[in-house]
Amino acid sequence: MTMLDLTGRTALVTGSTRGIGAAIALGLARAGARVAINGRSDDTVAAAVTKLSEDLSTDGFIAAPGDVTAKDGTRSVLAEVGAVDVLVNNLGIFGARPALEIDDDEWRRYFEVNVLAAARLTREVLPGMIGRDWGRVLNIASDSALAIPAEMIHYGMSKTALLAVSRGFAKEAAGTGVTVNSVIAGPTHTSGVEDFVYQLVDPKLPWDEAQREFMRTHRPLSLLQRFIEPEEIANMVVYLSSPLASATTGAAVRVDGGYVDSIVP
Numbered sequence: 001m002t003m004l005d006l007t008g009r010t011a012l013v014t015g016s017t018r019g020i021g022a023a024i025a026l027g028l029a030r031a032g033a034r035v036a037i038n039g040r041s042d043d044t045v046a047a048a049v050t051k052l053s054e055d056l057s058t059d060g061f062i063a064a065p066g067d068v069t070a071k072d073g074t075r076s077v078l079a080e081v082g083a084v085d086v087l088v089n090n091l092g093i094f095g096a097r098p099a100l101e102i103d104d105d106e107w108r109r110y111f112e113v114n115v116l117a118a119a120r121l122t123r124e125v126l127p128g129m130i131g132r133d134w135g136r137v138l139n140i141a142s143d144s145a146l147a148i149p150a151e152m153i154h155y156g157m158s159k160t161a162l163l164a165v166s167r168g169f170a171k172e173a174a175g176t177g178v179t180v181n182s183v184i185a186g187p188t189h190t191s192g193v194e195d196f197v198y199q200l201v202d203p204k205l206p207w208d209e210a211q212r213e214f215m216r217t218h219r220p221l222s223l224l225q226r227f228i229e230p231e232e233i234a235n236m237v238v239y240l241s242s243p244l245a246s247a248t249t250g251a252a253v254r255v256d257g258g259y260v261d262s263i264v265p
Contacts, residue, residue: 004242007032011241012077012084014038014068014121015091017048019190020140023230024088026052027238029060036064036081038091040073069117074124084125086136086241089118092158094192096151096199107154114158119165122180126173135178136241139166140233143186143256146265149218151200163252170250179249181240184265186256187219189227223258 011028015021017039025035029052037052039045045065052061064080067073068091078084092114097106118139129135144152145159163182170180187193194207197214205213215222236255239245252265 003244004031004238006086006238006241009033009085009241010036010081010083011086011088012036012038012064012081012121012125013088013090014117016088017041017044019192020185020188020230020233021088021090022048022052023234024090024140024237025061026056027231027234028086028088028241029056029058031238031242032060033086033241034060034062036062036077036084038064038066038068038077040067041065068121069113071120074117074120078121078124083128083132085129085132085134086138087121087125088138088140088237088241089121089162090140091117092140092142094152094155094196096196097154099150099153102154107157110154110158111161114155115161115165118162119169122165122169126169126178126180129178130173130176133177135173136245137166137169137178137180138237138240139163139180139182140237141166141182141184141252143184143254143259145182145184145252146260146262147221151218166252167250173249177246179240179245181245181248181250182252183233183236183240184252184254184256184260185233186224186228186254186259187215187222188233189229193227219259221259221261222256226257228255228257 011033016025066077142159144156148156166182
């Protein structure tokens with residue numbers, strides 16, 4: 001048995017039908033966890049479970065469809081999953097919009113999806129984790145939490161708030177076997193990000209050229225000088241979910257390719 005072994009643990013990854021969430025789910029399953037796949041659509045979740053099961057040749061994935069931005073949806077998802085040992089709040093929305101064009105409804109929507117849903121789920125599962133004296137809560141944040149992008153300050157606000165939520169819940173779990181951390185993800189290559197990039201650069205450019213142009217123009221501080229792959233984010237999440245990370249809590253751990261120009265988070 002390795003210290004990364006999560007056999008016997010149950011993980012819930014929100015927004016896990018594709019992209020970073022799917023990569024995290026796959027990584028946790030490789031470590032032996034039973035992983036609940038979440039999304040709003042029954043069909044989309046079922047298709048993701050089938051694909052992930054085929055990729056790993058395992059039946060360790062379970063379908064947990066439901067809208068975790070709503071109280072009823074959260075309850076139905078948790079009822080499907082049962083006791084959660086590892087919660088990964090990955091669900092999030094983003095998009096470019098000029099600061100002066102973001103209305104009240106949009107501000108509220110970003111807070112409710114990117115912050116409140118994670119806080120609600122954490123509030124629901126944390127007592128059980130504390131009672132069992134073991135648990136992991138991971139909130140997927142962003143470099144935008146520390147370097148607010150001018151083109152989407154509402155997104156940056158939500159990810160900054162998520163760092164505070166993580167630190168606060170870590171204090172609630174102080175002195176137990178439960179850890180709560182944030183993962184600060186940098187610019188990551190997903191289909192959704194490709195759509196975002198093409199909002200900001202010439203949509204006629206091939207992807208390789210569009211990516212380079214985006215990094216040069218909008219993320220020039222990146223030391224990696226490329227988009228991060230979802231599996232690279234997943235590697236950090238799996239580590240923080242494991243017994244190896246038992247002394248890491250209340251932290252904001254960077255997987256940002258060096259984008260944030262700071263020697264501390």
